[in-house]
Amino acid sequence: MPAFYSVQVRTHTGSVREINEDAISTVLDWRETLGLEDKDQRTRGHLFAISDGMGGHAAGEIASNLVIDTLFQSYYASESVSVRDALAQAIADANQAVCEQAEANPTYAGMGATLVAAVLLEDELVIGNVGDSRAYLFRDGEVSQITHDHSWVAEQVKAGVFTEEKASHHPYRNVITRSLGPDRDSTPDFFHLQAKPGDVLLLCTDGLSNLLTDEELAQFLKAYPSDQAADVLLEQVLERGAPDNVTFALIDILGETGRKRRRAWPWLLIIFALIFVSLFFLSDNFGPNSQLRPTPSAATVGDAQKTVPASPHPASATPPPTPTLPPAPVQPLRMAEIVLPPADAVGVDSASLDSRFSTTAASSNRSRGLPQRERYVYYLRGGVETSRADSDAWTISVLHGDPGGRKVRYTLIAHGPWIDKETRPRVGDEIAIIAWPTPEDQIQGEIILDPLMIMDS
Known part of the structure; x- marks a missing residue:
């Protein structure tokens, strides 16, 4: 089966490093340089x-780019x-x-680099x-x-010394035991998979x-198509401090039938939509008892009426698929404020803290303000x-703790009958909330979020 795919690439220096020592490339970048044909x-x-x-x-920047170019x-x-032998030889080179x-x-005596590489040949990875x-x-x-x-920490987890949780926070989690470069163990591991559409x-x-x-x-990845998911993943890392360079690629395997469906479905949807609209106007608006009615500005939910907020995503010719997450509640979630410790208490530049806010007010023991509306997705745990x-x-x-150790307090107001005393989290419970901002105006100093998921941690 021919390999049809789409690829999204993102790389960012992060919030702390001055140089991006990551390197990333795909075959699409090399077709002209290497004279590759189909x-x-x-x-x-x-x-x-x-x-x-x-x-x-x-040296790190030079090493990573040298690895990619040579590979x-x-x-x-x-x-x-x-494929495996060719990839193994390329890694050795x-x-x-x-x-x-x-x-x-001699300036580069300590240089080295990690590597992860994947080859897609038909349906083989x-x-x-x-x-x-x-x-x-x-x-x-x-x-x-x-x-x-x-x-080092992965070896401790494999030996049963550490749990995954302890390893993820251990101060030696960045100590690697294999890499490319002088005086290092450069032996690669290989994995084979059958790709499916x-x-x-x-x-x-x-960094991710x-x-x-x-x-x-x-x-x-369930909630967004790959192009939007790539933006959301990068936004999440930057929101959490991004202490390292962050680089990643999302390769969406479409398959032969997947590409055909992507071409056919938009036309089918347009045809059905035109038929539906035509039948609606013929049978309803132009029937013997038809009346001209104003376009409704609100939708009825149960016995109550509420304005339906517009989608937070820009319109496009092909709308993204509906997220496969639990249905959002009928009422929006409102984030009233964010409260942070003072910058000098956590060793963080005040400008990086203020960038979270659209308006701020500082005191001797805290900074507080409204979240910026352009933030794409909020994730709280x-x-x-x-x-x-x-x-x-x-x-x-x-009280949400980020990877840098700062504690950020979020005040949330949720409206609606879906909040009942049986399911409502209590003091001391650990919860996680994923939500995106709606484009509505702020109401009394609050920012409105549409919840995607609220779950026990």
Whole structure:
């Protein structure tokens, strides 16, 4: 089966680093440079790769780019009929190139890089990795990690010394045991999978995987098509402080039948829509008892009437698929304010804290303000500190801890009959809330969010 796919690539320096030492590339970047034709990709496949450099003094940036350049040139020059053998030789050549660069320039003596690379040939996926850059597979609503980290904490987890939770917060979690470069173990691991239409392959550096759990990745990939999911994932990492460079690729496997369906469905929908509209006007508006009626500005929900907020996403020719998350409540969730500790108490520049707010007010022990409306998705996880129920509203404070150790208090107001005393979280409960802002105007200093999911942690 021919390999039809779409790919989304994102890379960002992050909020702390001054240089982006990550490198990323896909076969689409190399077709012209290497003179690749369709027949070359039918026999060799489609290569995607990410490298995370290290070494300081710009050595990391040079190492990661050298790895990517050598990998693509070597792989597509190989005469081997085996994808795995060709990829293994390309990884070995990339390692040799880094070693020679380090030997030629003493300034780069400590340079090195991780690598995760994937080849899609028809419906076969071959993945190789060295270090802690990862490959994930999103299939049937679930995310699974394909690669195994070559790191000290991963070895402790495998030996049963650490739990996954302890490893994710351990101060040595960035100590890797394999990488490309001089005086390092550069042995790659390889993995083989059969790709199916609907699969999404995620390749990423630890700048993403250190800040988002498998559960969170699955939630966002279920809720959005790949192009929007890529923006949301990057936004989430930046919102959580982004202490490292963050780079990732989403490869959406369409398959032969998947591409045909994507072309046919929009036309079918348009045809059915035109038929429906025509029948509606013929039978209702132009019937013997027809009357001209104004367009309704509100929708009736039960016995109450509420204005339906507009979609927060820009209109497009092909609308995104409906998220496969639980249905949103009938009333919006309102975020009244964010409260942060003072910048000097946590060693964070005040400008980075104020960037969360559209308006701020500082005092000796806290900063507070309204969330910026342009934030794409809000994700909160933490303990309920206060919980108060009125006749038509539920007000809580959630203390959310980010990866940098800061505690952010969110005051939330939820309106609607769906908040009942049996299911309402209580003080001390751990909850997670995923929501997006609606485009409506602020009401009495609050920002309105449409909840996508509220769940026990």
